[in-house]
Amino acid sequence: MAKKAPGKVRRVAKANKAAKTAKPATRAAAKSAVARSTAKRGKFVYQFGKTTDGNGSMKPLLGGKGANLAEMCRIGLPVPPGFTITTEVCTYYYDHKRSYPPALKAQMQAGIAAIEKQTKKKLGDLKNPLLVSVRSGARDSMPGMMDTILNLGLNDQTVEALAKKTGNPRFAWDCYRRFVQMYGDVVLGVQKRPDEDHEPFETVIETLKHERHHEGIEDTKLSVDDLKELVVRFKALVKERVGKSFPSSPWDQLMGAVGAVFGSWMNDRAIVYRRKYNIPSEWGTAVNVQAMVYGNTGDESGSGVAFTRNPANGTKEFYGEFLINAQGEDVVAGVRTPEPVAELKKQMPKAYGELERIRQRLEKHFKDVQDFEFTIEDGVVYMLQTRNGKRTAMAALKFSIDMFKEKLIDWKTAVMRNPADQLEQLLAPVFDASEAAKAKAIATGLPAGPGAATGRIYLNADRAVTAAEQAQKEADAKGHGSTPEGVLLVRVETSPEDLRGMIAAEGILTARGGVSSHAALVARQMGKVCVCGAAAVEVDYQARKVTVDGQVFNEGDWMSIDGTAGKVYAGRLKTAPSEIVAGLIDGDEAARKTEKFRNFQQLMKWCDQATRMSVRTNADTPEQTQNAIAFGAVGIGLCRTEHMFFEGDRIDAMREMILAETLEDRKAALAKLLPYQREDFAGIFRALKGHPATIRFLDPPLHEFLPNTQESQADLAKKLGVAPAAIHSRVEQLHEFNPMLGFRGCRLGIGYPEISAMQARAVFEAAAIVQKEGVKVKPEIMIPLVGFKKELDLQLEVVHQAAREVQAERKVKLDYLVGTMIEVPRGALTADEIAQSADFFSFGTNDLTQTGLGMSRDDSGSFLPTYTAHEIVKNNPFATIDQTGIGQLVEIAVAKGRATKANLKLGICGEHGGDPASIQFFEKVGLDYVSCSPYRVPVARLAAAQAALRT
Numbered sequence: 001m002a003k004k005a006p007g008k009v010r011r012v013a014k015a016n017k018a019a020k021t022a023k024p025a026t027r028a029a030a031k032s033a034v035a036r037s038t039a040k041r042g043k044f045v046y047q048f049g050k051t052t053d054g055n056g057s058m059k060p061l062l063g064g065k066g067a068n069l070a071e072m073c074r075i076g077l078p079v080p081p082g083f084t085i086t087t088e089v090c091t092y093y094y095d096h097k098r099s100y101p102p103a104l105k106a107q108m109q110a111g112i113a114a115i116e117k118q119t120k121k122k123l124g125d126l127k128n129p130l131l132v133s134v135r136s137g138a139r140d141s142m143p144g145m146m147d148t149i150l151n152l153g154l155n156d157q158t159v160e161a162l163a164k165k166t167g168n169p170r171f172a173w174d175c176y177r178r179f180v181q182m183y184g185d186v187v188l189g190v191q192k193r194p195d196e197d198h199e200p201f202e203t204v205i206e207t208l209k210h211e212r213h214h215e216g217i218e219d220t221k222l223s224v225d226d227l228k229e230l231v232v233r234f235k236a237l238v239k240e241r242v243g244k245s246f247p248s249s250p251w252d253q254l255m256g257a258v259g260a261v262f263g264s265w266m267n268d269r270a271i272v273y274r275r276k277y278n279i280p281s282e283w284g285t286a287v288n289v290q291a292m293v294y295g296n297t298g299d300e301s302g303s304g305v306a307f308t309r310n311p312a313n314g315t316k317e318f319y320g321e322f323l324i325n326a327q328g329e330d331v332v333a334g335v336r337t338p339e340p341v342a343e344l345k346k347q348m349p350k351a352y353g354e355l356e357r358i359r360q361r362l363e364k365h366f367k368d369v370q371d372f373e374f375t376i377e378d379g380v381v382y383m384l385q386t387r388n389g390k391r392t393a394m395a396a397l398k399f400s401i402d403m404f405k406e407k408l409i410d411w412k413t414a415v416m417r418n419p420a421d422q423l424e425q426l427l428a429p430v431f432d433a434s435e436a437a438k439a440k441a442i443a444t445g446l447p448a449g450p451g452a453a454t455g456r457i458y459l460n461a462d463r464a465v466t467a468a469e470q471a472q473k474e475a476d477a478k479g480h481g482s483t484p485e486g487v488l489l490v491r492v493e494t495s496p497e498d499l500r501g502m503i504a505a506e507g508i509l510t511a512r513g514g515v516s517s518h519a520a521l522v523a524r525q526m527g528k529v530c531v532c533g534a535a536a537v538e539v540d541y542q543a544r545k546v547t548v549d550g551q552v553f554n555e556g557d558w559m560s561i562d563g564t565a566g567k568v569y570a571g572r573l574k575t576a577p578s579e580i581v582a583g584l585i586d587g588d589e590a591a592r593k594t595e596k597f598r599n600f601q602q603l604m605k606w607c608d609q610a611t612r613m614s615v616r617t618n619a620d621t622p623e624q625t626q627n628a629i630a631f632g633a634v635g636i637g638l639c640r641t642e643h644m645f646f647e648g649d650r651i652d653a654m655r656e657m658i659l660a661e662t663l664e665d666r667k668a669a670l671a672k673l674l675p676y677q678r679e680d681f682a683g684i685f686r687a688l689k690g691h692p693a694t695i696r697f698l699d700p701p702l703h704e705f706l707p708n709t710q711e712s713q714a715d716l717a718k719k720l721g722v723a724p725a726a727i728h729s730r731v732e733q734l735h736e737f738n739p740m741l742g743f744r745g746c747r748l749g750i751g752y753p754e755i756s757a758m759q760a761r762a763v764f765e766a767a768a769i770v771q772k773e774g775v776k777v778k779p780e781i782m783i784p785l786v787g788f789k790k791e792l793d794l795q796l797e798v799v800h801q802a803a804r805e806v807q808a809e810r811k812v813k814l815d816y817l818v819g820t821m822i823e824v825p826r827g828a829l830t831a832d833e834i835a836q837s838a839d840f841f842s843f844g845t846n847d848l849t850q851t852g853l854g855m856s857r858d859d860s861g862s863f864l865p866t867y868t869a870h871e872i873v874k875n876n877p878f879a880t881i882d883q884t885g886i887g888q889l890v891e892i893a894v895a896k897g898r899a900t901k902a903n904l905k906l907g908i909c910g911e912h913g914g915d916p917a918s919i920q921f922f923e924k925v926g927l928d929y930v931s932c933s934p935y936r937v938p939v940a941r942l943a944a945a946q947a948a949l950r951t
Ligand code: ADP
Pocket: 080, 132, 133, 134, 135, 136, 141, 147, 148, 150, 290, 291, 292, 293, 294, 295, 303, 304, 327, 328, 329, 373, 374, 375, 384, 385
């Protein structure tokens, strides 16, 4: 194999830095697993073509690209022959100081020989040379991996042979210069230095064009002589930058390229991507080596990228683009603007017909929308890749419903086809139709990511990130519920370097690039609002401004983009609720007739058929409750009563209660609060229309209700007619060093039983009132923070006493439960005892995570990012439940609780209740329901249905 070129050494250094952050235990485990399996098999190379070793189900071993190339061969699609080097070799490579298993070389040689036999060409041959492409391919397609090397096998001799053989020197030299350029860049690392504005190879091309022609001339117009000169200059550039000659032996070229693919697995971009999508580094990448077919032999050739259906909005239409006389990379690179596939019908009707046939075949076979790459060589179509197409939530929904109607998939598959964590996109606002009609669009582009986004524009990823962080800080300072101002990332076109900025931005706008451009791809994947290829948008990076038809926008100015229609607007456009929200919540009839709404309702209906767990909501007001019920919640899983004490005059009564010195005074203050609570509960019960409501008693430490500035303390003193000093000292008295673990939860109700008594009475009186109105009421009183059975027993007495009184006074029979939250480890560990007294458990996984990990959620911002970087935790444990640790506490409590009481009702009301990955876990441990915020309810319903279908 090739000796290490300096460019590669640099990559190694980079990768080592990254490798240090990998999780040692898992890596060791992966290592031994690989050692075992390779020892058994020892097969590192899988051929495809005339004989095909692999198939589509072997993605872990062959990578997505390799497995599907094999599958396409199996179903008789025209695929150039080749072989796949397995992902196990990648893992081996990193576990063995970047070396290969000894058996690899011979297997690769056999692989090359098989290609040679099928193509009747030979690597390095001076009459009929074989050229190959070297392509990376992880289990899932992954931006950040090495770019494909095309035309490998060319050198000063084979290029002449190719020219002679094809009778097309222009083509041969075009291939050669592309190869030196790509290989020099990707494998040898001849790339833009920090002080350079352009890629060095591009600079060489520009200079030559300038010297010999004019700058605007297209690459396709360069003469054979120009191309020859380019090769000479490219090689000189390589020599100058790398200090070594460009490798001429095809075998050295091949080994160098294979090493670079494996090396790219640990580059920064790949690592960032894996982190975002939770892809373990142990997966590794495969390498595909494949005979070249040529899209650049003339006007009967070309290459393109297509989808079997429209991945932005879901329409059933052949969707994609192609370039005449071009090799694959050109389509994506944005050097020339591709044409829509429909054009191909006119220009190459036969090839178009063949592609149509392939499009049908692909969907019939894979039963899902495919994203495929093809090349046409002298009128003959070749397939180079296929995979399940990335799609927006809107397209996913339409695909799933349409394919069910077409009998391609059954309803369960249709449910699985909708990614639960993307579903919220469908509820995101759209632009207010009347506003949009008034505002004139200043530019149009491709609608690449549906939805509406409005924000301040930034032209660079770093500045977009900073601005988004700043906006978030400002929103946080404003207080709960205020959404941060949006950021729009505006670029000529995006590249993987922009990923962070794209993640931070609300929406993405590009001036160049089509459906297969990087921006469109990322938008589909991340569900970002995106308009791409809006040619009227002129971006000036230097001046940090954007000009559209004479109108200037500086960084920080507002723009709005409509990713559903592909329109760009100046300024801040008003948004309106999505058709689904409008239909469900506002009862908007027009919205209910839209296809989007009807498809959504169908999906939700299927979810109800599939699900075992039910979905409740966390709501404290009748309005929230109503919304959640409209979204399909079947009850309240958590009603936080403390929120009810902040509104209007209530806070005064609350403060009076807290400041009271005697039981009498406290009871007097509580009596003022009672009617408020009763009314709140009655409203909620009515909104619930017979569904159950889990009501949690007062939970936060009392000082949270007290004024903390001198001014506000003085104010309160005046209102209550006491001395300011008295208030001050009571506040001091209530101060705690660690409020999260202090005087809160059931400790309050035990210290001041009259508080619980008031709350219980308010619940039961409200229940009695609403029940008399003819509405069923099912209160479930929940005592927070219980760690000892005795705690619950003390509160039970108070609750039952109030129930007896109210039932007697109002002459009603009330149907209620009393249970507890499980949110401290002791509660989980002694669940068998606690279950003797509890009718139900609800896992408060927020606090259970805090107390179980000994980690304060509100303080974790300062160290969690480091923890994620080191892969100490794979996810934020406050967003996705830590299954091995906290999950175990849940499992213990479930087992012990049900051992005591088989019919114990079990639910979860932490943030995790709306997180699809956590919901999957809750299905596995057998909870009865999950509870989440109202707008998360559809997501949870989908996730719960999918979890049930998976088990
Ligand atoms: P990516 O993973 O970025 O999609 P690919 O490995 O699919 O990269 O390669 C990109 C493009 O290179 C392909 O779409 C195709 O046009 C071209 N290409 C790859 N291999 C070959 C080949 N053997 N013959 C012709 N073109 C190829």
